Amino acid sequence: MNETSPIDARPAAREPLIELRHVSKSWPTPDGASRVTILDDVDLDVRDGEMLALLGQSGCGKSTILRLMAGLAEPTQGAVLRGGEPLAGVNPDLAIVFQSFALYPWLTVEENVRVGLIQRRLDAAAEAREIERALTVIGLTGYENAYPKQLSGGMRQRVGFARALVARPRILCMDEAFSALDVLTAENLRNEVVELWRNSEDAGIRSIFFVTHNIDEAVFMASRIVIISSHPGRIRHVIDNPLPYPRDVNAPGYAALVAQIRAAITSLALPDEPAAARAERVVLPLDSAALEPGSASDAVVPTTRATRTRVESIPAVPVNTIVGLLEILEDSRETIDVFELSDRIGKEFGETIGVVKAAEMLGLVDTPKDDVHMTEVGWYFLAAPLPVRKALFKHAILKLRLFQMLSAELDAAPDERLDADAVVAELATLLPYDQPTKLFDTLVTWGRYAEILDYDEATRTITRQHPAAEDEDDDT
Amino acid sequence: MIPRSLSTRPYPDTTSQSLERGWRFGWVDALVIVGVLALLRTVVVLGGDMRAQFDALHPPPLALDVALIPYYTARTVLRMFIAFGAALAFTFVWGYVAAHNRRARIVMLPLLDILQSVPVLGFLSVTVTGFIALFPGTLLGVECAAIFAIFTAQAWNMTFGFYHSLVTIPPELEEAASVYRLGRLQRFTKLELPASAISLIWNSMMSFGGGWFFVAQSEAISVLNKDIKLPGLGSYMAAAVEQGDTRAAVAAIVAMIVTIVVIDQLVWRPLVAWAEKFKLEQTGAGAAPTSWMLTLLRQSFLLQWLSDHVAQPLTRWSRHAGVMLGDAGERFTRTAPTAVRRSLRGAGWLILAVGVGWLALDAVGIGREIRTRLSAQEMLHIVGLGFLTLGRVALMTVLATAIWTPLGLAIGSRPRLARIAQPLAQIAASFPVNMTFPFIVGFFVAARIPIDWGSILLMALGTQWYILFNVIAGAMAIPSDLREAARVFRLSRWAAWKKLYIPALFPFWLTGAVTAAGGAWNASIVAEVAQWGDRKLVADGLGAYIAQVTTRGDQPAIWFSIAVMALFVVVLNRVVWRRLYDLAERRFRLD
Incomplete structure (x- = not known):
């Protein structure tokens, strides 16, 4: 934890509205055999009057934190406190604006907003007043009798906000509320939400807690930013954001803060010295004949238990995406950083990191700091014809512990068949922070591309892919 | 002149806009009133006839006069709707409990699966003798047995459909309901019922269609070597065949087809068209089903007035009552002493155990009888x-x-x-x-x-x-x-x-x-x-x-x-x- 920019002197004095104390959360895997840990020892509070952003990649457990606060889920370990008392049932202080809007399609705008009022038990006139006020504040007047399906995404999300406003929550929560909207609409709504919060007298919203994967969104809106890492979700940095509202994207402090957060996230996801991977960096084989499919490169495989140090997970990235990344890198003359890259390929930052990480594990790219550039192997890979690419790929993944183990198990298994469920169960124990089925799918996809294994979905067995000519017959 | 509200509306017309029409009471309203009164009168008369005296030794004969067909048809249709009402009630209770109570589900779903597999028609004789014993001296027992047969033909797939839509409601809609603390009743009316409406209506339609087969069969039954004929279209047909009256038989078939088509047009098509708004997809694409009947009803000023002045206050009242009840229930579960809660739960299990035990004893008895005979x-x-x-x-x-x-x-x-x-x-x-x-x-x-x-x-x-x-x-x-x-x-x-x-x-x-x-x-x-x-x-x-x-x-x-x-x-x-x-x-x- 590193607290930076201690500009705002007040936070410490402010009363926490909801607190997570040493909270961990794990789910049973679908087969029920083991558990996946989503959150690990999370300490977090939302204080009165602040706009708190929880920033992290998708799948890191941000939404789970929000659901714990709302009382929609219960922690496996640790406590959720509301006003110092353990939270029982659904938290009445919260209203949530959902990523998918979560409007009832059979109710009109007005009826949907009324849902937020039910708990307040007002008479008809007071209800009408509240709804009218919320619709005015949120800019929905004239749409009272429309059904959600008749509205654009931005207008639907406004209904979500109006429904949250009439509930008069002490904390307004937003779960990726802008990420299902187009860029322009999202920008517009972000501005309005900041205004709502700043004029809390009108809207009655003093504290906001929001979950996002978007660095700009966090910097633009939040007064405090919490960065969470994934697999498992752990709080890594808490950063106060003292930039004055209304925020100007071009103000000098703004870019600096964005850069600081970017650096923090990159160093979490792509550490400069990945212990295992770096040590066994793939070396370009001098004799390319050795790379012909089915040739001696199998000789690299054997591993002993002694070398089995730490098993590293592999990101769920399709092979074609990795090749696409190399092609983009080939086109860009100079080195490019992860953020430019994610702009260029139009993927969110977290996803881009996954792709880069995959390529790095295969020895195809290198990532000093935030920069990404191709390695020699990468260049060679791009220039090579498909069979050589596959051989290189095979060579590279057989350097990965997961594939080494799988390969060894295949050899040991009677008639070289492995039961998929057994493999999934083993993955779950080896890598408790990963979704084992997802990991399994990636293993199969990579293994198929490298032509080292095959998977029969009907019998749920993994077999070796025999380098016989039959595969090529099928392709023609 | 275009009313201002029409010209400024920023979105397409919606159904709840009918209030803004300039005129009031019209011929549609007259039709609605006449229709409702006629329906009420028919139900009262037919319901009285259901309790007709019945002498088990001399079952009443059935007249083959073609002019009586409308009466017989009405009796059959009434039977169908009573059974359907029962099936609907069963669907709500069984499906709701199975979806919400994980422990009950373990028993309820397989049981439903077995019930679905039991050939209903074989049971007629057993149920008829049971129901006749329940209502001695009137046709009501036979009537109940017929209705029960139709019920068993209709209920199961409706229940499965309802259960399935309850457990597949998108999680974020459930979460929204929790966050805004909708009580059970509101959750049901605002979320669960609408989300399952389409499946419920389609399954009802299928079940109702399947029910005709059983109504035709169960109206004319021979039990214990006696022919019992309930007044109805099915028994009319059976009598016509017995007496070799081809003209009456053809008339009965025509009446049956007309009835099916009319009910389809007056009941199911409007419901299907109305249920369009319960589609979960947020996009409004594709050709929506239409119904002339629904279009007609939507023009009724009377129905609109009733909806505004009776239905809406009622829903508000029930909503508040629901919140209060929900709060009270929550307070009860929070504050009631464990002993009270435990004994309440114990009582529930006891009732269940007695029921299961009774059924088991019955089964053992039947089993023994089967073995000996x-x-x-x-x-x-x-x-x-x-x-x-x-x-x-x-x-x-x-x-x-x-x-x-x-x-x-x-x-x-x-x-x-x-x-x-x-x-x-x-x-x-x-x-x-x-x-x-x-x-x-x-x-x-x-x-x-x-x-x-x-x-x-x-x-x-x-x-x-x-x-x-x-x-x-x-x-x-x-x-x-x-x-x-x-x-x-x-x-x-x-x-x-x-x-x-x-x-x-x-x-x-x-x-x-x-x-x-x-x-x-x-x-x-x-x-x-x-x-x-x-x-x-x-x-x-x-x-x-x-x-x-x-x-x-x-x-x-x-x-x-x-x-x-x-x-x-x-x-x-x-x-x-x-x-x-x-x-x-x-x-x-x-x-």
Whole structure:
């Protein structure tokens, strides 16, 4: 934890509205055999009057934190406190604006907003007043009798906000509320939400807690930013954001803060010295004949238990995406950083990191700091014809512990068949922070591309892919 | 002049805008009032008639006057709706509890599965004697037995559908309901009921259609060698056949078809069109179903006024009451001493245990009776008959598939034809084809077709339509790019079937085939035994056996043969259909 920019002197004095104390959360895997840990020892509070952003990649457990606060889920370990008392049932202080809007399609705008009022038990006139006020504040007047399906995404999300406003929550929560909207609409709504919060007298919203994967969104809106890492979700940095509202994207402090957060996230996801991977960096084989499919490169495989140090997970990235990344890198003359890259390929930052990480594990790219550039192997890979690419790929993944183990198990298994469920169960124990089925799918996809294994979905067995000519017959 | 509100509205017109029309009370309202009054009066009169005196030794004769057909039709329709109401109530209770109580679900779902497999028609004799004992001296007992038979034909798939839509409500909609602390009642009316409305209405429609078969059968029953005829269209038909009155029989068939079409137009089409707004997809695309009846009703000022001045205050009141009750309930569960809560829960379990125990004792009693009265040889014989009927059901399914799949594909590939043919197939599936069995049996007799084979046709007549209209639906759902790809790559007819049509139609065919095969088991009870004038044709089969022991009133044989048939159905579901469903889910999903 590193607290930076201690500009705002007040936070410490402010009363926490909801607190997570040493909270961990794990789910049973679908087969029920083991558990996946989503959150690990999370300490977090939302204080009165602040706009708190929880920033992290998708799948890191941000939404789970929000659901714990709302009382929609219960922690496996640790406590959720509301006003110092353990939270029982659904938290009445919260209203949530959902990523998918979560409007009832059979109710009109007005009826949907009324849902937020039910708990307040007002008479008809007071209800009408509240709804009218919320619709005015949120800019929905004239749409009272429309059904959600008749509205654009931005207008639907406004209904979500109006429904949250009439509930008069002490904390307004937003779960990726802008990420299902187009860029322009999202920008517009972000501005309005900041205004709502700043004029809390009108809207009655003093504290906001929001979950996002978007660095700009966090910097633009939040007064405090919490960065969470994934697999498992752990709080890594808490950063106060003292930039004055209304925020100007071009103000000098703004870019600096964005850069600081970017650096923090990159160093979490792509550490400069990945212990295992770096040590066994793939070396370009001098004799390319050795790379012909089915040739001696199998000789690299054997591993002993002694070398089995730490098993590293592999990101769920399709092979074609990795090749696409190399092609983009080939086109860009100079080195490019992860953020430019994610702009260029139009993927969110977290996803881009996954792709880069995959390529790095295969020895195809290198990532000093935030920069990404191709390695020699990468260049060679791009220039090579498909069979050589596959051989290189095979060579590279057989350097990965997961594939080494799988390969060894295949050899040991009677008639070289492995039961998929057994493999999934083993993955779950080896890598408790990963979704084992997802990991399994990636293993199969990579293994198929490298032509080292095959998977029969009907019998749920993994077999070796025999380098016989039959595969090529099928392709023609 | 255009009203201001119309010209400034920033979104398309919606249904709740009808208040803004300038005029008030109109002819539609007059129609609504007349319709409602006429309906009330009919129900009162018919309900009185239900309690008619009944002397078990001299059942009332049925007059074959064609002018009486409307009366008989009304009696039949009333029976259908009472049974449907009961099935709906059952659906709500059973489906709701099964969806919300994890422990209850463990028992409730398999039980439903078994109930679904029990051949209802075989039970008629048992239920009739039970209900007659309950209401001695009036026809009400028989009436109840008939209604019960229809109920059992309707309830199960509605319940399954309702349960399924409850557990597949998108999680974020559930979360929104929790965050805004909707009580149970509001959660039900605002979320659960709307989210399941479409499935509920479609399943109701199917169930109601299936119910006609049973109403026709259960109105004229012979129990303990006595013929009992409830006044109704089904018994009218039976009487007409007995007396060889072709004119009356044809009139009855026409009346049946008209009734099915009218109910479809006045009840189901409006409901389907109205339920459009409950679609979960947020996009408003595709051609929405329409109904002239709904359009008409929406013009009624009276209904609008009632909705604004009666329904809305009522819902607000119930909402507040719901919140208060919910709060009270929550406070109770939070503050009530553990002892009270524990004893309440204990009482619940006790009631359940007593119920289960009672049923178990009953089953043991029946089991003992079966063991003492049925020889092992007889039991084996019954099981053997089961395999014969299984052969018929299988052959029927294969034949109907072979005939209707290509036809269904041809129809479904022509959208305009499909739009006409699909409702027709649905009406054909609703028509209680057992009303026409006597004629077809007459043909069998004339053409010297043995009933052992002819009964396959009889089974198929009622059930093949399910395969047809499901295949039509499947053919309509094949994405056009897949068809175009097949054309571009010049797939031969056989290749196109193998690569495209069979995989794409498979899940739809499966739904149809399961329904058809399930229906065929039930139908075997009426199809394997047939009467034409004095000649009685009996096939070798479990259905015929059940029909015969039912007429004889041989209780142990009834129970055992029904159990065997239910077992056949359950095992087939587990061994064949369940696996095919898994296959369809894994391999042939179009997405």
